[in-house]
Amino acid sequence: MNKEEQVIIGFRDLYNKLVWLNKDKMEDSLKGYTSSEVHCIEYIERNVDSNVTKLAESFYMTRGAISKLTKKLIEKDLIESYQKSDNKKEIYFRLTEQGKVIYKIHDDLHKEFQERDKAVFEQVTEEQFDSVLSFVEKYSRHLDAEIKKLGVDIKSE
Template sequence: MQRQQVLMSQLMDLTNELIWLNRPEMQSALKGYKLNEIELLEKIGLLTHPNVTKLANATYMTRGAISKLTKKLMEKELITSYQLPENKKEIYFRLTTQGEHINQTHQMLHQRFANRDKEVFTNMTDEEFDTVFRFIGRYREHLKKLPKSR
Protein backbone atom coordinates (compact mmCIF):
# COMPACT_ATOMS: atom_id res chain seq x y z
CA MET A 1 0.00 0.00 0.00
CA GLN A 2 2.92 2.35 0.67
CA ARG A 3 3.99 2.41 -3.00
CA GLN A 4 0.43 3.18 -4.06
CA GLN A 5 0.30 6.16 -1.69
CA VAL A 6 3.67 7.43 -2.88
CA LEU A 7 2.63 7.11 -6.54
CA MET A 8 -0.69 8.89 -5.97
CA SER A 9 1.05 11.61 -3.96
CA GLN A 10 3.61 12.13 -6.71
CA LEU A 11 0.89 12.27 -9.37
CA MET A 12 -0.98 14.90 -7.36
CA ASP A 13 2.24 16.86 -6.79
CA LEU A 14 3.02 16.74 -10.51
CA THR A 15 -0.47 17.95 -11.39
CA ASN A 16 -0.32 20.77 -8.84
CA GLU A 17 3.16 21.79 -9.98
CA LEU A 18 2.03 21.99 -13.61
CA ILE A 19 -1.00 24.05 -12.63
CA TRP A 20 1.14 26.37 -10.52
CA LEU A 21 3.72 26.74 -13.30
CA ASN A 22 1.21 27.28 -16.13
CA ARG A 23 -1.32 29.42 -14.25
CA PRO A 24 0.34 32.88 -14.62
CA GLU A 25 0.67 32.58 -18.41
CA MET A 26 -2.83 31.12 -18.76
CA GLN A 27 -4.35 33.87 -16.62
CA SER A 28 -2.52 36.57 -18.55
CA ALA A 29 -3.42 35.27 -22.01
CA LEU A 30 -7.01 34.35 -21.08
CA LYS A 31 -7.77 37.19 -18.69
CA GLY A 32 -11.42 37.50 -17.74
CA TYR A 33 -12.30 33.87 -18.41
CA LYS A 34 -12.65 31.08 -15.87
CA LEU A 35 -11.02 27.70 -16.35
CA ASN A 36 -14.35 25.87 -16.69
CA GLU A 37 -15.39 28.33 -19.44
CA ILE A 38 -12.16 27.76 -21.35
CA GLU A 39 -12.42 23.99 -20.97
CA LEU A 40 -16.03 24.02 -22.17
CA LEU A 41 -15.06 26.09 -25.22
CA GLU A 42 -12.37 23.50 -25.96
CA LYS A 43 -14.89 20.63 -25.77
CA ILE A 44 -17.40 22.49 -27.95
CA GLY A 45 -14.64 22.98 -30.51
CA LEU A 46 -13.70 19.29 -30.43
CA LEU A 47 -17.03 17.45 -30.30
CA THR A 48 -19.34 16.78 -33.23
CA HIS A 49 -22.72 18.37 -32.53
CA PRO A 50 -22.04 19.05 -28.84
CA ASN A 51 -25.15 19.16 -26.66
CA VAL A 52 -25.62 19.39 -22.90
CA THR A 53 -25.36 15.63 -22.38
CA LYS A 54 -22.22 15.20 -24.50
CA LEU A 55 -20.59 18.18 -22.79
CA ALA A 56 -21.47 16.90 -19.30
CA ASN A 57 -19.92 13.53 -20.09
CA ALA A 58 -16.80 15.09 -21.63
CA THR A 59 -16.17 17.53 -18.80
CA TYR A 60 -17.31 15.54 -15.75
CA MET A 61 -19.77 18.32 -14.89
CA THR A 62 -23.47 17.88 -14.28
CA ARG A 63 -25.98 18.66 -17.02
CA GLY A 64 -27.32 21.46 -14.83
CA ALA A 65 -23.85 23.02 -14.56
CA ILE A 66 -23.41 22.73 -18.33
CA SER A 67 -26.78 24.42 -18.93
CA LYS A 68 -25.81 27.34 -16.72
CA LEU A 69 -22.36 27.61 -18.24
CA THR A 70 -23.60 27.48 -21.84
CA LYS A 71 -26.09 30.28 -21.06
CA LYS A 72 -23.25 32.33 -19.64
CA LEU A 73 -21.07 31.65 -22.70
CA MET A 74 -23.95 32.63 -24.98
CA GLU A 75 -24.39 35.90 -23.06
CA LYS A 76 -20.67 36.57 -23.55
CA GLU A 77 -21.18 35.78 -27.27
CA LEU A 78 -18.59 33.00 -27.19
CA ILE A 79 -20.98 30.29 -28.41
CA THR A 80 -24.27 30.06 -30.27
CA SER A 81 -26.90 27.34 -30.29
CA TYR A 82 -28.35 25.54 -33.29
CA GLN A 83 -30.63 22.67 -34.20
CA LEU A 84 -30.35 20.06 -36.90
CA PRO A 85 -33.12 20.03 -39.53
CA GLU A 86 -33.91 16.39 -38.77
CA ASN A 87 -34.00 16.92 -34.97
CA LYS A 88 -35.76 20.07 -33.80
CA LYS A 89 -35.83 18.81 -30.20
CA GLU A 90 -32.11 18.77 -29.46
CA ILE A 91 -30.04 21.95 -29.00
CA TYR A 92 -26.38 21.95 -30.01
CA PHE A 93 -23.60 24.49 -29.56
CA ARG A 94 -20.83 25.94 -31.71
CA LEU A 95 -18.09 28.47 -31.12
CA THR A 96 -18.48 32.03 -32.36
CA THR A 97 -15.51 33.82 -33.91
CA GLN A 98 -14.67 35.23 -30.48
CA GLY A 99 -15.03 31.79 -28.86
CA GLU A 100 -12.81 30.28 -31.55
CA HIS A 101 -10.17 32.95 -30.86
CA ILE A 102 -10.14 32.10 -27.15
CA ASN A 103 -9.96 28.39 -27.93
CA GLN A 104 -7.05 28.94 -30.33
CA THR A 105 -5.21 30.98 -27.68
CA HIS A 106 -5.78 28.14 -25.22
CA GLN A 107 -4.49 25.56 -27.73
CA MET A 108 -1.44 27.74 -28.46
CA LEU A 109 -0.63 27.78 -24.74
CA HIS A 110 -0.95 23.99 -24.57
CA GLN A 111 1.49 23.72 -27.47
CA ARG A 112 3.91 26.15 -25.81
CA PHE A 113 3.84 24.09 -22.61
CA ALA A 114 4.31 20.88 -24.60
CA ASN A 115 7.33 22.38 -26.36
CA ARG A 116 8.75 23.50 -23.00
CA ASP A 117 8.44 19.96 -21.64
CA LYS A 118 9.43 18.13 -24.84
CA GLU A 119 12.82 16.98 -23.52
CA VAL A 120 11.15 14.81 -20.88
CA PHE A 121 9.12 12.95 -23.49
CA THR A 122 11.87 12.82 -26.12
CA ASN A 123 13.91 10.59 -23.83
CA MET A 124 11.06 8.22 -23.02
CA THR A 125 11.12 4.83 -24.68
CA ASP A 126 8.09 3.26 -26.31
CA GLU A 127 8.02 0.76 -23.45
CA GLU A 128 7.88 3.57 -20.88
CA PHE A 129 5.02 5.25 -22.77
CA ASP A 130 3.18 1.93 -23.03
CA THR A 131 3.59 1.31 -19.28
CA VAL A 132 2.21 4.75 -18.41
CA PHE A 133 -0.67 4.37 -20.88
CA ARG A 134 -1.54 0.93 -19.47
CA PHE A 135 -1.55 2.27 -15.92
CA ILE A 136 -3.73 5.26 -16.81
CA GLY A 137 -6.08 3.07 -18.84
CA ARG A 138 -6.49 0.54 -16.02
CA TYR A 139 -7.05 3.27 -13.47
CA ARG A 140 -9.65 5.04 -15.62
CA GLU A 141 -11.48 1.76 -16.24
CA HIS A 142 -11.52 1.14 -12.49
CA LEU A 143 -12.94 4.62 -11.83
CA LYS A 144 -15.64 4.16 -14.49
CA LYS A 145 -16.90 1.09 -12.62
CA LEU A 146 -17.37 2.99 -9.35
CA PRO A 147 -20.82 4.34 -8.47
CA LYS A 148 -21.40 7.86 -9.77
CA SER A 149 -22.21 10.55 -7.24
CA ARG A 150 -23.56 13.03 -9.81
Protein backbone atom coordinates in the same frame (compact mmCIF):
# COMPACT_ATOMS: atom_id res chain seq x y z
CA MET B 1 5.17 4.80 2.04
CA ASN B 2 4.23 2.01 -0.37
CA LYS B 3 4.37 2.25 -4.17
CA GLU B 4 0.61 2.75 -4.46
CA GLU B 5 0.82 5.82 -2.22
CA GLN B 6 3.89 7.04 -4.12
CA VAL B 7 2.00 6.81 -7.42
CA ILE B 8 -1.06 8.69 -6.10
CA ILE B 9 1.07 11.37 -4.45
CA GLY B 10 3.25 11.54 -7.58
CA PHE B 11 0.25 12.11 -9.87
CA ARG B 12 -1.18 14.74 -7.54
CA ASP B 13 2.20 16.46 -7.23
CA LEU B 14 2.70 16.48 -11.01
CA TYR B 15 -0.77 17.90 -11.55
CA ASN B 16 -0.27 20.62 -8.93
CA LYS B 17 3.11 21.60 -10.43
CA LEU B 18 1.62 21.83 -13.93
CA VAL B 19 -1.25 23.96 -12.69
CA TRP B 20 1.12 26.23 -10.77
CA LEU B 21 3.56 26.60 -13.67
CA ASN B 22 0.86 27.30 -16.25
CA LYS B 23 -1.53 29.35 -14.11
CA ASP B 24 -0.09 32.88 -14.43
CA LYS B 25 0.37 32.71 -18.18
CA MET B 26 -3.09 31.19 -18.67
CA GLU B 27 -4.75 33.80 -16.47
CA ASP B 28 -2.89 36.69 -18.15
CA SER B 29 -3.71 35.48 -21.66
CA LEU B 30 -7.31 34.50 -20.91
CA LYS B 31 -8.35 37.32 -18.56
CA GLY B 32 -12.08 37.46 -17.97
CA TYR B 33 -12.63 33.75 -18.62
CA THR B 34 -12.83 30.98 -16.05
CA SER B 35 -11.04 27.68 -16.45
CA SER B 36 -14.42 25.95 -16.89
CA GLU B 37 -15.39 28.35 -19.65
CA VAL B 38 -12.12 27.86 -21.52
CA HIS B 39 -12.25 24.08 -21.22
CA CYS B 40 -15.87 24.07 -22.37
CA ILE B 41 -14.81 26.08 -25.43
CA GLU B 42 -11.99 23.60 -26.04
CA TYR B 43 -14.36 20.62 -25.81
CA ILE B 44 -16.91 22.19 -28.18
CA GLU B 45 -14.22 22.96 -30.76
CA ARG B 46 -12.77 19.45 -30.62
CA ASN B 47 -16.07 17.51 -30.55
CA VAL B 48 -18.64 17.80 -33.31
CA ASP B 49 -22.25 18.21 -32.21
CA SER B 50 -21.45 18.97 -28.57
CA ASN B 51 -24.52 19.15 -26.38
CA VAL B 52 -25.30 19.54 -22.67
CA THR B 53 -25.27 15.78 -22.05
CA LYS B 54 -21.89 15.21 -23.71
CA LEU B 55 -20.37 18.18 -21.87
CA ALA B 56 -21.79 17.02 -18.51
CA GLU B 57 -20.34 13.53 -19.01
CA SER B 58 -16.96 14.88 -20.06
CA PHE B 59 -16.62 17.35 -17.16
CA TYR B 60 -18.30 15.19 -14.47
CA MET B 61 -20.76 17.99 -13.88
CA THR B 62 -24.54 18.01 -13.76
CA ARG B 63 -26.51 18.98 -16.84
CA GLY B 64 -27.87 21.92 -14.85
CA ALA B 65 -24.35 23.23 -14.19
CA ILE B 66 -23.44 22.80 -17.85
CA SER B 67 -26.62 24.62 -18.90
CA LYS B 68 -25.59 27.59 -16.74
CA LEU B 69 -22.06 27.49 -18.16
CA THR B 70 -23.20 27.34 -21.79
CA LYS B 71 -25.71 30.14 -21.16
CA LYS B 72 -22.84 32.33 -19.91
CA LEU B 73 -20.77 31.44 -22.97
CA ILE B 74 -23.68 32.35 -25.25
CA GLU B 75 -24.09 35.69 -23.41
CA LYS B 76 -20.36 36.36 -23.88
CA ASP B 77 -20.78 35.56 -27.60
CA LEU B 78 -18.26 32.70 -27.42
CA ILE B 79 -20.61 29.90 -28.49
CA GLU B 80 -23.94 29.65 -30.26
CA SER B 81 -26.59 26.97 -30.19
CA TYR B 82 -28.02 25.21 -33.21
CA GLN B 83 -30.38 22.39 -34.09
CA LYS B 84 -30.26 19.86 -36.89
CA SER B 85 -33.07 19.86 -39.41
CA ASP B 86 -33.77 16.18 -38.73
CA ASN B 87 -33.78 16.59 -34.92
CA LYS B 88 -35.46 19.71 -33.61
CA LYS B 89 -35.41 18.40 -30.03
CA GLU B 90 -31.65 18.33 -29.42
CA ILE B 91 -29.63 21.54 -29.01
CA TYR B 92 -25.95 21.56 -30.01
CA PHE B 93 -23.18 24.12 -29.62
CA ARG B 94 -20.45 25.52 -31.84
CA LEU B 95 -17.94 28.30 -31.40
CA THR B 96 -18.48 31.84 -32.64
CA GLU B 97 -15.59 33.77 -34.17
CA GLN B 98 -14.76 35.17 -30.71
CA GLY B 99 -14.92 31.65 -29.26
CA LYS B 100 -12.42 30.51 -31.89
CA VAL B 101 -10.05 33.30 -30.82
CA ILE B 102 -10.19 32.11 -27.20
CA TYR B 103 -9.73 28.49 -28.33
CA LYS B 104 -6.64 29.47 -30.37
CA ILE B 105 -5.06 31.36 -27.45
CA HIS B 106 -5.62 28.37 -25.17
CA ASP B 107 -4.36 25.89 -27.77
CA ASP B 108 -1.24 27.97 -28.44
CA LEU B 109 -0.48 28.10 -24.71
CA HIS B 110 -0.76 24.31 -24.48
CA LYS B 111 1.63 23.97 -27.43
CA GLU B 112 4.05 26.32 -25.68
CA PHE B 113 3.87 24.25 -22.47
CA GLN B 114 4.31 21.07 -24.49
CA GLU B 115 7.44 22.53 -26.08
CA ARG B 116 8.75 23.48 -22.63
CA ASP B 117 8.33 19.88 -21.44
CA LYS B 118 9.45 18.22 -24.68
CA ALA B 119 12.89 17.30 -23.34
CA VAL B 120 11.35 14.90 -20.82
CA PHE B 121 8.95 13.25 -23.24
CA GLU B 122 11.70 12.74 -25.84
CA GLN B 123 13.48 10.47 -23.36
CA VAL B 124 10.46 8.21 -22.80
CA THR B 125 10.37 4.99 -24.81
CA GLU B 126 7.28 3.64 -26.58
CA GLU B 127 7.16 0.83 -24.03
CA GLN B 128 7.23 3.29 -21.14
CA PHE B 129 4.45 5.35 -22.73
CA ASP B 130 2.40 2.18 -23.32
CA SER B 131 2.91 1.08 -19.73
CA VAL B 132 1.89 4.44 -18.25
CA LEU B 133 -1.12 4.73 -20.59
CA SER B 134 -2.20 1.20 -19.75
CA PHE B 135 -2.08 1.98 -16.03
CA VAL B 136 -3.97 5.27 -16.44
CA GLU B 137 -6.71 3.55 -18.49
CA LYS B 138 -7.00 0.70 -15.97
CA TYR B 139 -7.20 3.11 -13.01
CA SER B 140 -9.73 5.28 -14.84
CA ARG B 141 -11.99 2.28 -15.52
CA HIS B 142 -11.76 1.35 -11.84
CA LEU B 143 -12.77 4.87 -10.77
CA ASP B 144 -15.66 4.81 -13.26
CA ALA B 145 -16.86 1.57 -11.66
CA GLU B 146 -16.56 3.10 -8.17
CA ILE B 147 -18.59 6.13 -9.28
CA LYS B 148 -21.22 3.80 -10.72
CA LYS B 149 -21.32 1.82 -7.44
CA LEU B 150 -22.25 5.03 -5.65
CA GLY B 151 -25.32 5.17 -7.83
CA VAL B 152 -24.16 8.41 -9.36
CA ASP B 153 -25.24 8.81 -12.94
CA ILE B 154 -23.48 11.90 -14.23
CA LYS B 155 -25.59 11.74 -17.39
CA SER B 156 -28.94 12.27 -15.68
CA GLU B 157 -28.08 14.79 -12.98
